[in-house]
Amino acid sequence: MTRSLCFSLLTLVSGDAAEWKFPCPENEIARYTAYHITEPIRIDGRLDEPAWQQAPRSPRFSDILTGQPVIHDTRASVLWDEEYLYVAYRIEEPLVRAKFTNHNDLIYQDNDVECFIAGPDAYYEFELNAFNTCYEVFFVWEDTYERSGLSKLPEFERSKLVPFNGVAFTNHRRGGRLGNFQHTFPGLKKAVHVDGTINNDADRDRGWTVELAFPWQSMKWLATDGRSLPPKEGDVWRMDFSRFNQYKEAPPAQDSGGWFWSRHGVWDSHIPECFPYIRFTTNDVSQAAVGQPAPTNASTKPEL
Numbered sequence: 001m002t003r004s005l006c007f008s009l010l011t012l013v014s015g016d017a018a019e020w021k022f023p024c025p026e027n028e029i030a031r032y033t034a035y036h037i038t039e040p041i042r043i044d045g046r047l048d049e050p051a052w053q054q055a056p057r058s059p060r061f062s063d064i065l066t067g068q069p070v071i072h073d074t075r076a077s078v079l080w081d082e083e084y085l086y087v088a089y090r091i092e093e094p095l096v097r098a099k100f101t102n103h104n105d106l107i108y109q110d111n112d113v114e115c116f117i118a119g120p121d122a123y124y125e126f127e128l129n130a131f132n133t134c135y136e137v138f139f140v141w142e143d144t145y146e147r148s149g150l151s152k153l154p155e156f157e158r159s160k161l162v163p164f165n166g167v168a169f170t171n172h173r174r175g176g177r178l179g180n181f182q183h184t185f186p187g188l189k190k191a192v193h194v195d196g197t198i199n200n201d202a203d204r205d206r207g208w209t210v211e212l213a214f215p216w217q218s219m220k221w222l223a224t225d226g227r228s229l230p231p232k233e234g235d236v237w238r239m240d241f242s243r244f245n246q247y248k249e250a251p252p253a254q255d256s257g258g259w260f261w262s263r264h265g266v267w268d269s270h271i272p273e274c275f276p277y278i279r280f281t282t283n284d285v286s287q288a289a290v291g292q293p294a295p296t297n298a299s300t301k302p303e304l
Contacts, residue, residue: 021173022169022265022271022273022274023169023264023265023266023268023271023274024262024263024264024265024271024273024274025265028067028262028263029262029274029275029276029277030058030059030261030262030276030277031276031277031279032056032058032078032276032277032278032279033056033279033280033281033288034078034079034080034085034278034279034280034281035054035055035056035079035080035281035283035284035285035287035288036079036080036081036280036281036282036283036284036285037051037079037080037081037086037284037285038081038284039051041079041084041086041211041213043189043190043191043211043212043213044191044193044211045132045191045192045193045208045209045210045211046193046209046211047088047090047193047209047211051079051285052077052079052088054285054286054288055077055078055079055088055285055288056077056288056289057075057076057077057090058075058076058077058241058261059075059261060073060074060075061073061074061075061076061241061242061243061259061260061261062259062260062263063254063255063256063258063259063260063263064242064256064258064259064260064263064264064265064266064267064269065254065256065258065263065264065265065266065267066254066256066263067263068254070249070255070259071249071253071255072091072092072093072094072207073090073092074089074090074091074092074113074243074259075089075090076088076089076090076241076261078239078278079285080230080231080280081230082216082230083215083216083230084189084213084214084215084216085117085213085214085215085216085219086211086212086213086214087115087210087211087212087214087239087241088209088210088211088212089113089209089210089241089243090207090209091113091207091208091209091210091243092206092207093111093130093196093205093206093207093208094204094205094206094207095201095204095205096111096130096194096196096197096198096199096205096207096208097110097111097130097198097199097246098110098111098129098130098131098133098198098199099129099131099199100129100131100133101131101133102133103133103134103135103184104134104135104136104181104182105133105135106135107127107128107129107133107134107135108127108135108244109246110129110130110246111129111130111243111244111245111246111247112127112128112129112243112244113127113128113210113241113242113243114126114127114128114240114241114242114243114244114269115212115239115240115241116239116240116269116270116272116275117214117219117222117237117238117239118222118237118238118239118240118272118275119219119221119222119223119224119225119227120144120148120224120225121140121141121144121145121148121150121224121225122138122139122140122141122148122150122221122222122224123138123139123222123270123272124136124137124138124139124183124185124219124222125137125138125139125269125270126185126188126212128190128192128210128212130192130194130198130208131192131198132190132191132192134190136183136184136185137179137180137181137183138155138156138179138180138183138221139164139177139178139179139180139270140156140161140177140178140179140180141174141175141177142163142175142176142177142178143174143175145178148224149224150221150224153221155180155183155221156178156180156221158178160180160182161178161179161180162178162179162180162181163176163177163178163179164176164177164178164179164270165177166268166270166271167267167268167269167270168266168267168268169264169266169268169270169271172271177270185214185218186215186218187214187215187217187218188212188213188214188215188218189212189213190210190211190212190213191210191211192208192209192210192211193208193209193211194207194208195207195208195209196208216229216230216231217229231280232280232282233280233281233282234279234280234281235279235280236277236278236279236280237278237280238272238273238275238276238277238278239275239276239278240260240261240262240269240272240274240275240276241260241261241276242258242259242260242261242269243258243259243260244257244258244259245257245258245259261276262274262275262276
């Protein structure tokens with residue numbers, strides 16, 4: 001019996017009986033359908049291809065803690081083809097600011113957008129500011145570090161990894177992770193377009209847009225359960241989409257400064273169980289409802 005089948009059977013047998021031990025309400029976790037494309041996308045940050053106009057957009061991001069509305073609009077979209085997973089962000093920002101310019105600078109200390117991609121034994125963190133500077137880390141769950149085979153890879157030998165136990169949610173039932181903080185995602189393409197001026201508060205900006213392309217073949221370390229790369233019709237991945245700001249809306253708004261597609265309920269991005277369910281379809285994006293926001297949840301839970 002394959003590992004993925006065993007996992008599915010365990011989920012069916014015990015999923016409903018198991019107590020939910022995560023801070024995000026299980027019934028609020030977002031669901032989204034990522035459509036296939038056949039026309040090439042140029043990664044320039046402008047999001048002007050017809051495919052991006054047709055792709056469903058996420059609901060407006062809300063506060064990570066409460067799920068309450070926030071002052072500026074942020075939305076994400078996902079597309080795919082046989083080579084790449086594509087992610088887009090549309091970020092409303094009246095004063096676009098950035099300061100970091102070196103790879104793996106502490107981008108979370110800037111205004112940024114973030115994308116996490118999770119597999120059963122590991123997950124990848126990506127952050128980007130308006131200068132198109134990124135920070136990236138690859139985390140391996142310590143409980144499956146050996147049996148997943150990741151421990152045998154040069155990229156993830158233990159001497160290169162740093163223990164990590166989350167941010168505010170430090171009692172995850174799987175325990176700790178091991179992070180490669182020098183990881184670089186092979187073949188990643190990224191671009192930012194600013195509709196305004198960076199670091200010039202003399203004018204008002206409209207915001208910035210982000211365009212990302214992650215090669216499927218570089219996700220092999222996330223596909224340790226044997227899932228298809230690229231995905232097949234109906235395959236489901238867990239991905240997270242967020243925005244962090246170095247400012248907050250004035251009181252009485254209770255703005256934490258972290259805005260998410262699907263709230264986590266605690267100040268911590270590192271909870272894959274709270275990530276939206278992204279279902280991949282081989283249907284062309286032209287069949288999607290043009291530009292319509294994606295539903296925030298669904299009555300049935302897709303199989304992982």
